Amino acid sequence: MEIKSKFPAWKKKKRKFQIDKDGKKIKPNPGAQISKILQNGKVNGNSRQTGGQEQKFQNLEALKKKTMLLKKKKKQMNNFQKEEELLSSTFRITNGILKKEKKIEVTTISTQTPKKLPKTPISTPSNSKNATPMSTRKHSSSQQSPPHFEANYEKFSRPQLPIDAVEQQLMYELASQETLIVIGETGSGKSTQVPQLCVRAGIANSGSIAVTQPRRVAAISLASRVATEMGTNIGGIVGYHVRFENATCHKTKIEYMTDGIVLRKALVSPLLDKYSCVIIDEAHERSLHSDVLMCILRQCQDQRRETNNPLRLIIMSATLQAEKFQSYFNNAKVVLVAGRTFPIEVFHVNPKINKSFSSTDYVYNAVICVKYVHLTEPKGRDILVFLTGSEEIEAVASQLAELNGSLPASADVLMPVPLYAALRPEKQKEAFRKTPQGARKVIISTNIAETSVTIPGIRVVIDSGKVKTKRFEAFNRIDVLKVHNVSKAQAKQRAGRAGRDAPGKCYRLYSREDFHKFEAENMPEILRCNLSATFLELMKLGMKNPHRLKLIDPPETDNINAALLELTSLGAIRPVNSDRSKFALTEMGDAFCMYPLPPDHARILFQAQKEGCIMEAIKIVAAMQTDALFSGAGDSKSDADVDRIRRRFETREGDHITLLKLVLVTNQFFDQLNKKTESDARYGKANKSLEREYNQTIRKFCNDNMINEQHLKTASMIEEQLKQIAIEQKVTFSTCGADFMKMRKALALGMFLNSCEYDRQEDRYRLMINPAITLKIHPSSCLSRSKPAYIVFSELMKTNDLFALQVTLIDGDWVRPLISDHKKMRANHLAETTERVQQITRLEPKAKKAKLNVTF
DNA sequence: GAGCACTGC
Incomplete structure (x- = not known):
């Protein structure tokens, strides 16, 4: 095999066995582990990559031989997959007693073998000797020479993982595919091993490898795990980057990140050219960020394909949603890795x-x-x-x-x-x-x-x-x-x-x-969230027509229109043609993108700048991004305490100003504490006892005031982040002191879509942009009893009734002009978009291969 | 006078 010589690492760690769920060695059955997707006689359907390979498959003889081999493999695989029959039982609940019944139904979930494989035939790399030699592939540039980056992975001995069994096949696919989908259930080891395999396959030679995670903890713990395995320190060759924490350096080759961070990075550097490979992990969770990221990365890949810095994509998922990802990524190849969990009755x-x-x-x-x-x-x-x-x-x-x-x-x-x-x-x-x-x-x-x-x-x-x-x-x-x-x-x-x-x-x-x-x-x-923030980001990346946006699951037209109307109304975007099919960012919208905030909250900052209360606005908006700053332990006793404490901070102006007062008081407390700690340190107190004392004082302060310490910390970090961005945006800092009217005006004009008028007859509030909607102020708000004539809220929540959470007293005249503009816009928007949607539907069959309308 | 899952920038 000429290919092998280019990958010295392949010779290492060759195993003749696989590991089953109990950790025992079993005979190899690569067919069950790995599948090569053949469609219409083409290998992986992506003609760009396969080139000569495709022609060879036209050869009937070869195809026949191949098919027979595949059939054999598939048969083997079916045996392997046969479902275990366990005892059947179910249970019932009668008169408060639960009884087990024999002879009924039971399912065994064992992730050892996937229940269903993609419908396509299976083959293994070992019999695809007529595969295109590496050197003719598009992605070969980085593999012409042997990898000069050598990970020190031998230092750490780790327990064997199911993924080890398919290591060689996986390396082959990683090196040869532009896009690869890896399906591996819990315990397969894909999240820690695939990035390392990428490094060993030489993919990290031309750039680093980004691995995205939906959660911060996962990103941090995986990075530290991989660093240990590779015998290095975290923040060196292996690092992580999550909000407020960046443990990477110029040497970092494997970078674990939250998917939101990668999105923010894309806003600054749209081609993400620092990365030679992006791995989207946990893609099956379908988080908002990972879905949007996949959409962007597909575009990046197209743009970088013909350059000397092509982008590889690896989509990793735990469930067999493979077909969906596969069709989204131009029939990319799918590799299956067994999981390792115990059987469950x-x-x-x-x-x-x-x-x-x-x-x-x-x-x-x-x-x-x-x-x-x-x-x-x-x-x-x-x-x-x-x-x-x-x-x-x-x-x-x-x-x-x-x-x-x-x-x-x-x-x-x-x-x-x-x-x-x-x-x-x-x-x-x-x-x-x-x-x-x-x-x-x-x-x-x-x-x-x-x-x-x-x-x-x-x-x-x-x-x-x-x-x-x-x-x-x-x-x-x-x-x-x-x-x-x-x-x-x-x-x-x-x-x-x-x-x-x-x-x-x-x-x-x-x-x-x-x-x-x-x-x-x-x-x-x-499919179930407000798209306005996402659209704003995509527009920053060059999207013009959101209706043509190609996501894995397209959102409903209603939802797309609502987001466009909201953004237009907030002044973040404007239609560029008469039929409102194309939009462009306004200068204000462009500034909004820089803040990690929903567009209406970003607009509060914008208004605050005009009113001269940006310092206060940053504190309030930062606090609005966290969950309740006041919170008890969850039981009714502590709830009463929370109410009592909250009343101490209560203001006539409303909850946002209450929030501001709380932040100011805590800032004061921290200033004093920091001064005291500094002076204690000067008098030679031991560092450790100082630290302990410091933390204890904070904890006592939070407990006494029923403040959630974690949320307070987050709010203050967001405040810092927003300040930093404001400085970069060359915002002139201003403060309104005790003149809270300015702040209320900024809140009202920023969130004018949420302003309400009191209806005395109904004893409810009517949403000014849509008076048919009536609501109540949530009893947790400090304005729930006073019932002022006009309010603005930051959140509307439907539970047993429709409740406005976080409410501030406003003047109706402040928002009236904006409301009437919005109403006109809404009427136009509805009429025009309905007409245009019908047009698009009529055109649909023609525009079959329509590309994502994003240009970078 | 109600009662709000979970992430993330």
């Missing part, structure tokens, strides 16, 4: 046996189910219960604690532990503590335990099948927070949490029939 409620069962009683059912599991499962196996929100969780926790009184003497103590994001960090830590002897830990959690945190020792999962999600109603511009059914993929993900350490069980509090009615995948974020 899944039980569904059987409604035929249990007539009175109702899946809406999931809170009650959860308690019963915990009791049943506790009395039947061996000791020492912890339980994880998935519910939808803090209220439910606290209720179940207290019921379970009460249950202890009625348990048999021989049973262990039930130890309920709530877990949700709004919970204070010290309380969250309890979920990770070791379960004491003679107790069984029951973690009652929201979907935070699905992906964001992994709790050790969980052997049983109880899944309510429900999740609380926020969806954006574009037409009315309202966020709706509602309980929905989970998707099938989500249910599988939840079940998988029981099999991290050992074989596990999952009890689903819904029937198998219900399960089949669930959506296959989670609704991508881009």
